[in-house]
Amino acid sequence: MLAAELERSGAGPASVVLPGADLAAAVAALPASSEPRRVLHAWGRTMFTGTAASAARQVDDGFMPLFHLVGELLRSGGKGPVHLLCGYPAVDAGAPGYEALGGFLRTAQRENPRFAHRLADLPEGEFAELIEGRGPAAARLAAELPDLPGAPEQVRYRSGGREVRRWTRVSPPFVARPDALRTGGTYLVTGGAGGLGALVARWLAETASARVVLAGRSPLGPAAEAVLAQVHDAGGEARYVPADISTMEGAEAAVRAAREAYGELHGVFHAAGVLRDGFLVNLDAAQVAAVLAPKVAGALHLDAATRSEPLDFFCLFASLAGPIGSVAQAGYAYANSFLDAFAGWRERQRAAGLRSGRTTSIDWPLWADGGMAVDDEVRESLLRHFGMRPLDTTDGLRALATVLDNVTGQIAYLPGDGSRLAAQLAGEPESPPPPASLEEPATAPRRNRKRSWCGC
Known part of the structure; x- marks a missing residue:
C-alpha cells in the first residue's frame, strides 16, 4: 500500500524500509542512475518511558537500523542524490531516541552532500496502522517525500494538522551570579x-x-x-x-x-x-x-x-x-x-x-x-x-x-x-x-x- 501511495503521489519509485526489511536488498533495488534514490524508513516501534531500557530499545529499533541503512547507501556507489524520509511513532510526551535521529542524519548529509533527509513524527496509532499497511499516514508521508531536498528537517502530525520544528532567537541578559545557584549548595x-x-x-x-x-x-x-x-x-x-x-x-x-x-x-x-x-x-x-x-x-x-x-x-x-x-x-x-x-x-x-x-x-x-x-x-x-x-x-x-x-x-x-x-x-x-x-x-x-x- 505504501509503495503504491508513493507512486500515486508523484514521489516516483522508492524503497520502503519497514521492520524486518533486508536493508541490502532495499538499497540494491534503488536506481543506479543519476536520478534521485528515494527511501522511506519507518522502523521504530518503542514508546519511551524515561527508562534506560526504553531508550536502548529506541536505539535498537530506530537508530541502529537507520545507521546500517545509511551505511549501505554510502557503500552502494550510486551516483544520484539520496532523499531519505524517516517516520517514527511518538506521543505528546516525546520520543527522544527517535527525535535524535536528526543529529545522525545531519552528519550523514555533511559527510555526503548528496544526502537529503526529513523526520516525520506520527501519532502512535497512525504509525501502527502504517506498519500494517492502512490508515492516513501513508498519504501524509507520500506527500513529504517529493518535497525533498529542502527545509524543514522535522515535521509532526497532530490532530489532523502538520507542524514544523523551528528555531527562535532569544537574547536574555547576561548574569554574573545566577540565582539558580545556592551559596554553599x-x-x-x-x-x-x-x-x-x-x-x-x-x-x-x-x-x-x-x-x-x-x-x-x-x-x-x-x-x-x-x-x-x-x-x-x-x-x-x-x-x-x-x-x-x-x-x-x-x-x-x-x-x-x-x-x-x-x-x-x-x-x-x-x-x-x-x-x-x-x-x-x-x-x-x-x-x-x-x-x-x-x-x-x-x-x-x-x-x-x-x-x-x-x-x-x-x-x-x-x-x-x-x-x-x-x-x-x-x-x-x-x-x-x-x-x-x-x-x-x-x-x-x-x-x-x-x-x-x-x-x-x-x-x-x-x-x-x-x-x-x-x-x-x-x-x-x-x-x-x-x-x-x-x-x-x-x-x-x-x-x-x-x-x-x-x-x-x-x-x-x-x-x-x-x-x-x-x-x-x-x-x-x-x-x-x-x-x-x-x-x-x-x-x-x-x-x-x-x-x-x-x-x-
Whole structure:
C-alpha cells in the first residue's frame, strides 16, 4: 500500500524500509542512475518511558537500523542524490531516541552532500496502522517525500494538522551570579576529573562557595586531585567518586556520595562524554555504542537516581554537533541530539509534578579550554565555515550562568557572529564561506537559539 501511495503521489519509485526489511536488498533495488534514490524508513516501534531500557530499545529499533541503512547507501556507489524520509511513532510526551535521529542524519548529509533527509513524527496509532499497511499516514508521508531536498528537517502530525520544528532567537541578559545557584549548595558534576567538568567545578566554587561532587570513570589520581585542590582554593569543598554513570550502579553511587558527604543535592551538571571519530562508511556499531553510553545512558541513570531529590536544576552539556551535524562524529551527534530531546521530555515530567529541577540541554560550540584539543587548522575551519572561534572559558561560563536562570529545554549557544550558524539552524542553504582572518575581531552580539513547533 505504501509503495503504491508513493507512486500515486508523484514521489516516483522508492524503497520502503519497514521492520524486518533486508536493508541490502532495499538499497540494491534503488536506481543506479543519476536520478534521485528515494527511501522511506519507518522502523521504530518503542514508546519511551524515561527508562534506560526504553531508550536502548529506541536505539535498537530506530537508530541502529537507520545507521546500517545509511551505511549501505554510502557503500552502494550510486551516483544520484539520496532523499531519505524517516517516520517514527511518538506521543505528546516525546520520543527522544527517535527525535535524535536528526543529529545522525545531519552528519550523514555533511559527510555526503548528496544526502537529503526529513523526520516525520506520527501519532502512535497512525504509525501502527502504517506498519500494517492502512490508515492516513501513508498519504501524509507520500506527500513529504517529493518535497525533498529542502527545509524543514522535522515535521509532526497532530490532530489532523502538520507542524514544523523551528528555531527562535532569544537574547536574555547576561548574569554574573545566577540565582539558580545556592551559596554553599551541593552539586554533582560528571566528567569532573577533566574537561568541561573541571571548569564547571572551579566556577561553582568561585561563584557560590559550592560543595562539589566530581564523578568520573577513573580512580582518584593526580588529575582529579588537582581539580579538588583548585575547588578548595577557590572557596569551595569537593569530593571525587569513581563512578561510571553509564550504569545505574555508578549513577546511584555518585548521588549517594553527595548525600553522605553533604546531606543533600541541589543540582546536576552532566558533562561526561567520549569520542570515537570515524566516517560513516567505516564506523561500526561498537564505536557508536561507546559514544552513546556516557551521554544517553548516563543522563537516564542520573535522572532515575535523582528522581526523589529536590533538585533546583538538571543541566545537560550537549553540543552543536547535534543540531548542525559534525563530520566523522555520527554517534556523537546522535547522542547530543538525544540529550536535547530528553531535556524536553524531562521538563514535561517536571511540569506534571514527576520531577524536581528545571531541565536544560545546552548545545555548546567547541570550547578553547577543557574540551577537545584545537589546532590552528580547526580554528581556521570554524571561522571560515561557521563564522566562530572556539569558545572562551569566561564567555562560556557567563553563558552557563545566564542559561541556568533563564532557559529550560534545549538551547544552542552561538558566540561571536552567529549569523552563519543561525542560518544553518534555520535550514537555509549554505553559501561558500567568505575569506576570513584569525585576527578578525569578534564584535557581533551573541545569539542563542531555542527550538519550538510551529503550525503550518
